[in-house]
Amino acid sequence: MALLDQFRIEALPKTWADEGKLWQETYFPEMPTVFDRPNWDRHYPETPMPRLSVIMAKRDGFAGFAQKxxxxxxxxxxxxxxxxxxxxMPDAQFMTALKIIRAQASTELGSIQQHRMVYEQLDRGSLTGFDKEIVEGMHRTDPTGHQLDTISFSKKRVCVEELRHHMxxxxxxxxxxxxxxxxxxxxxxxxTMEELFAMKPGEHVLDAFNIExxxxxxxxxxMSFIDRVGKFQLEMQHHFLYGPMALSMPWMRFLEESYHLAAGETLMKAIAVAGIMDGGNFGIEDLQQTLNMWYPRGxxxxxxxxxxxxxxxxxxxLKNGEAQTIYIDEVRGKVRDVNVAIIQAKARCNxxxxxxxLRRLTEKxxxxxxxxxxxLVFLPDRRFFRIRGLAEFGDYRMAGSDAAGVGYVYLPYDVHGHVLTEGGKPIDRAAYVDYLRTVLPDRYMRSRHWDFVKEEFLFNEKWGTPEISRHG
Structure with a gap:
């Protein structure tokens, strides 16, 4: 059976198709270049063009995808x-379903707004500073593999597929x-649709999609870390109670998301190789700081x-913690792949x-x-720089609260998972900021999201000072 025969294609209601077109013209005006046949064939001669439609799995073929x-x-x-x-759907289940669908849709629009921040500079040839060093470094270490137009077109392809995910x-x-x-x-x-189309950069549901x-x-x-969480969500949501949502997952997961992950992994390894081979004025520590920044949000x-x-x-x-544990193992494997690429380049070996x-370096x-x-790069501890959700919040509570683990609790873990202390107590918030400046990129410490973290979490008095919960 041909792959497409396992799916059915539908069009959005005209009202929302028109709203989507207006959004695309505002935030993704470069989209027509992806659908230019000579352009597409130059970059992806063996791959069909993306489809901007609603694509549902047929019911009789769904189980074949779901079992994977x-x-x-x-x-x-x-x-x-x-x-x-x-x-x-009963009211409670309806609202849970709506919350999940809203978050999924928001991530797709948010990621387009984020990717455009970089590919606009690639297209204008206006790279300066850090990115200029990265691109020139990749050229010096692999002059045939990472041309500017190839990177830019790849990012636009990802954006087209993200837009289809929103559709x-x-x-x-x-x-x-x-x-x-x-x-x-x-x-x-x-x-919900009106709210989604009104969201500007920095206003999306999940923190990872508000970082410039x-x-x-x-x-x-x-693409390697955050889109990988998306892959997990798309897989887990094959179980979705609301049938049309479940039928939406197979094409998104198996025909589109895999490319996003591969594009991120390839680019990350190329950057790492350029860094270790002194291709530009940057090093592995810069990539490590970037991993430190994104991983907690994932x-x-x-x-x-x-x-x-x-x-x-x-x-x-799966439950949240179950899925996250599997994700951590998978991401650790991708970090290992980066290290293998570093060693292959430096040692000129297979x-x-x-x-x-790698085993001799890390184990001995x-x-x-x-x-x-x-x-080499490493995966930060899962407790580092967390502002939401950490399981250890269950051992703490907000001052005056009878419930453990409620809301945000300040826990100053370092990248290796140790609580930073002074005088037997967790260091104060200002001291933790000083530490974060040593392990996160300078560009992040000047960002809108960092301002949000400081104002809403680190220095927001409503959270008080965490107290240890006394369990039964």
Whole structure:
């Protein structure tokens, strides 16, 4: 059976298709270059062009995709218990479904706004400073593999597919008229669509999509780390109670998201090789700081590690902490791949030889081939620089609260997972800021998101000083 035969294609209602077109012309006016046939064939001669449509898996083929996803059970591929119109969902389940769909749609628009911050500079040939060093460094170490137009076109392809993902969520909300049927006097589908199209950069649902891209390093790490969380969500949501949402997942996950991950991994390895080979005026420590910046936000996209009981088996295949644990192992493997690429470039060896050198460097602490452990990247501890969701919040509480682990709690972990202390107590917030300046990129410490972290979390008096919870 041809792949496309397993799917059906639908058009959005005209009102929302027109709104989407206006949004695209505002935030992604370069999109037509992706659909220029000579352009596309030059970069992807063996790959069909993206489709800007709502694409649903057919019910009789859904199980074949569902059985491949993380945490899948027999129930994941069984559509017999799903609800096919939104008015059949009880209020609590309706609001949970809406919250998940809204967040998914917001991420797609937010990521387009982020990617454009970098590819605009690539297109104008106006790279300066750090990114100029990165691009020139990649050219010096691999003069055939990473041309500016190739990087830019790849990012635009990702943006087209992200826009289609948003269209998919718009289809979930608007093709079923009962989603907009009044509940408590409100028309939730219309309100949500209007809210989504009104979101400007910095106003999206999840923190990771409010961080400005100020470098190609941000773009590469985002696609490798943050889009990987998206892959997990798309897989887990094959279990979604609302049938049209479940049927939306296969094309997004298996036909589109894989490219985003591969593009990020390839670019991240190229940057690492350029850094270790002195291709430009930057080094591995710059990439490490970028990983330190993005990884905590990716972990928080799973939700609180203490939660997820109510969505498992209803909207997703796994609880938050279960999924996050698998994600951590997968990302650790991708960091290992970066280190193997570094060693292959420096030692001029094949992958098998590089893996043996990596073991000697990391397990035995041996130096060799002009490399030491300090020349490699590592995955920060999952507790570092967390502002939401950390499981350890359950051991603390806000001052005066009877409930443990509620809201944000200040816990100054370092990149290796140790609480920074002074006089037997966690260091104060100003001291933690001083520490963060040594392990996060300078560009982030001047960003809008860092201002948000300081104002809403670190120095917001409403959170008080954390107290240790006394368990039973």
């Amino acid at each position: 996803v993380v945490g899948s059970t027999a129930a994941t591929g069984d559509l017999s218990g799903r609800l096919w119109t939104a008015d059949k 998919q969520m718009a289809g979930v909300l608007t093709l079923d008229e009962t989603f907009d049927k009044a509940r408590w006097g409100r028309h939730w589908a219309t309100e 891209f100020k470098s190609l390093m941000d773009s590469a790490t985002f 972990l928080e996209m799973f939700g609180s590690e203490l939660g997820g009981d109510l969505v498992k088996g209803v909207f997703k295949t 992958r098998e030889e590089a893996e043996a050198i 602490g041996e130096d060799g081939h002009g490399l030491s452990k300090d020349d």
